[in-house]
Amino acid sequence: MKKEFTLTIYTENHVGLINKIAIMFSRRKISLESFNTSPSEVPNIYRFTIVVVEAEAVVKNLVKQIEKIVDVFKVYCNTNDEIVWQQMALYKVPTEVIIKEVKVERLLREYGAKAVVIRNDYTVFEATGQGEEINKLLKKLDKFGLIEFVRSSRIAIINASEGIHKKVVEMELKNPALQTINNEFLDKKDQVFQM
Amino acid sequence: MNTLEIKETEKQKSETLVSGSVAVIEALLAENVTTIFGYPGGAIMPIYDALFDYKKQLNHILVRHEQGATHAAQGFARVSGATGVVFATSGPGATNLVTGLADAMIDSTPLVCITGQVFAHLLGTDAFQETDIVNITSPVTKWNYQITDASEIPSVLAKAFYIAKSGRPGPVLIDITKNAQLQLFDYEGYQKCDFIRSYKPQPDIRISYVEQAAELINQAKKPFVIFGQGVILGNAEKEFLQFIEKAGIPSAWTIMGMSAIPTNHPLAVGMLGMHGNYAPNLFTNECDVLIAIGMRFDDRVTGRLDKYAKQAKIIHLDIDPAEIDKNVLVNVPVWGNCKETLPLLTERVEQKSHQEWITKFHQAIAIETEKLIEPELFPEEGEITMGEVIQLINELTNGEAVMVTDVGQHQMITCRYSHQNKTRSNITSGGLGTMGFALPAAIGAKYGAPERTVIAVMGDGGAQMNIQELGTIMQFKPNVKILILNNSFLGMVRQWQELFHEKRYSFTDIQSPDFVQVAKGYGIKGNKVALREELKSALQEMIDFPESFLLEVAVRMEDNVFPMVPQGKGVSEIVLCKEDI
Ligand SMILES: Cc1ncc(C[n+]2csc(CCOP(=O)(O)OP(=O)(O)O)c2C)c(N)n1
Ligand SMILES: [Mg+2]
DSSP states (O other): OEEEEEEEEEEETTTTTHHHHHHHHTTTTTEEEEEEEEESTTTOOOOOOEEEEEHHHHHHHHHHHHSTTTEEEEEEEGGGGGGGEEEEEEEEEEEHHHHOOHHHHHHHTTTTTTEEEEEESOOOEEEEEOOOHHHHHHHHHHHTOOEEEEOOOEEETTTTTTOOOHHHHHSSSSSSSSSHHHHHHHHTHHHHOOE | HHHHHHHHHHHHHHHTTTEHHHHHHHHHHHTTEEEEOOOOOOGGGGHHHGGGTTTTTTTTEESSSSSHHHHHHHHHHHHHOOEEEEEEEEEEEHHHHHHHHHHHTTTTTOEEEEEEOOOOGTTTTTTTTTOOOHHHHGGGSEEEEESSGGGGGGHHHHHHHHHHHSOOOOOOEEEHHHHHOOOOOEEEOOOOOOOOOTSSSSSOOOOHHHHHHHHHHHHHSSSEEOOOOOHHHHHHHHHHHHHHHHTTTTTOOOTTTTTTTTTTTTTTTEEOOOSSOOOHHHHHOOEEEEESOOOOOOOOBSSSGGSSSSEEEEEESSSSSTTTTTTSSSSSEEEHHHHEEEEEEEHSOHHHHHHHHHHHHHHHHHHHHIIIIIIHHEEEEEEEEHHHHHHHHHHTTTOOEEEOOOHHHHHHHHHHHOOOOOSOOOOOOSOOOOOOOHHHHHHHHHHHOOTEEEEEEEEETTTGGGGGGGGHOOOOOOOOEEEEOOOOOHHHHHHHHHHHSSTOOOOOOOOOOOOHHHHTTTEEEEEEEOOOOHHHHHHHHHHHHSSSSSEEEEEOOOOOOOSSSSTTTGGGOBSSSGGGG
16 A cells, blocks of 8 residues: 655765665656755755655665665655655735735635735745645635746654754764664564564 | 974975876775776776886786676676776776676675766766766666765775675776876875765674574474575675584575585585576475575565465575565564674574485485486487586586686576585676676686686677677686587577467577687687587596687587476476476
């Protein structure tokens, strides 16, 4: 059974790593629902957030393969109930419609959208939320002459995570503590069996 | 520091200016590289220019095609355990490496390939002989990297050698732009690398899993060991023998694991896989505890997965955590280098002999011997079989030769029947099945083990795939024995056409040149036999000849390799003959 998984990948900041990570998915013909990369809280360490819809066994093997890439520190793999996630969307709407239609203003308030640019001809609203909410607002604004729309990839925080800082410090030691270096899934053999 | 001291260090600094190319050579020397397989071209000329001054320290073998360089480096690495080194130029030189890299990747062979690249300012302009080799080779390298500044050369090469050899070995490609090769920089010496913060070559051993494994083994009535190249790569042959001998467990090898223990060891029960032996395939589905050591459950070994060892508890020892549960779900994952995990396991297992269980193997072996092995190795009439050639080589070399095989029927026959007493004797393209592997790999193997007899066993098809490397033999004279088992067919494909495609021999009847004449053109002595009476003396002549020698043996055209686990069947559905499919 396929499920949505969010992978969080911490890497060195090297040119070409995006390709090395991307081919892990394309080789297995897995399409990416969402792909985000940005610097993490630790200098020179990058964080990728990738969303895929796949069977658990496939994803777990994939995680181990990605973790094998030399410049990858750590890969976490989470289901939606283990993370807090958000996406951001920008909506460009004709300004005159907003002025005229009281409904639109109410709608935007309802979705917690805020204006980032207001011009005579158009206004750009920004809303954050999970895919569904963003879609709903999109549908509604479509009726009011929506000019343009863009949505960001997902970013996610892992509920149980302590961040990467401590891990990196430990990885920089030549003899790190036991639990830092072994593959998460191998350590949880019982859970592996549930796949 | 006073001004005088500062001046002094500045002077020293200017004295330590070296070119990127010299730094490359210095790195190789610091890594104890002795042999390079390569081919020059525009973008790597500065490195070749530097090499000119180091001819005494570094033996550069000019191959005839860059693919040949990669396979030669593989052969070198596989017999010696050292990292194979390759030089190639940019563009076509670099793309010619791809097959060899893929082969080295899937068979875990340590290589460092250095490619020249166009000047950094030309990257992305479709410059002459520019290819994006880093991206092209990403899926087939353990690591790759492009250097555009000479100051990176020492540290990146140190990383390259460390990554290639540590943990599960693999090929590394370093692409160096021409400006970096020419650039003079402040050389602060070469420092070997033994640590990369994001890279864990091997996981820490968990004693609890070793204990669980030992417990399972001690309770087992019908334990069975299957092992792969991990035993050889970990230099753990001794530790492996101590383990199986104490626990008294019959053991079978994958094609890549072959020769880790002598093939005639009392606990050796043969080769696994599609064309492996009858007993080990059959009893994979009868054992109660299956102990997999340094192997990766390739589909050619497992056959149909949902019919694979379902009755057994499975213990998997492997250095690569990603191999655990990849194809076969295991009960106890003993991860770590088996050189370290095996002694821990041996300590904890009871001394046993499992005589009854082993007898079952011998009964199955007897069936295979009578039905298949005897007629293959000792035919009394008809044309020569591939098996009898290998049997004679066993007799003539006492199982001491390095057998380098190409891909096809002759490969399976050689691996099935060759006697090998020493580790690192079986050099073949296992995971990729690369035709054209054997001739260059044998050249490399000879440089990696100059004291050993190296025999390249090839089919008539594969012999034509990297035949240009005869030129390398002509020029550098490695004493390589070239044995072509000519069945006038792309035999293995023809076998499948016969068995599964109603004998529709679609483009498998391949014609060959007169191989002996071709060899002669390259100044290599050769001979051709088709008669049984002449075979032994011809082989003897080939082996004894003080230089390279090519022997072509005309063998039966339409023989099939059996037994066989037909594709899509479980391992215990192995058949001994065509009629049983
Ligand atoms: C580069 C490459 N191309 C194609 C194949 C597919 N293939 C596998 S075995 C084989 C036949 C090999 O024929 P030959 O070298 O004569 O050996 P034989 O099987 O007859 O002993 C072929 C074409 C391959 N393994 N490698
Ligand atoms: Mg043939």
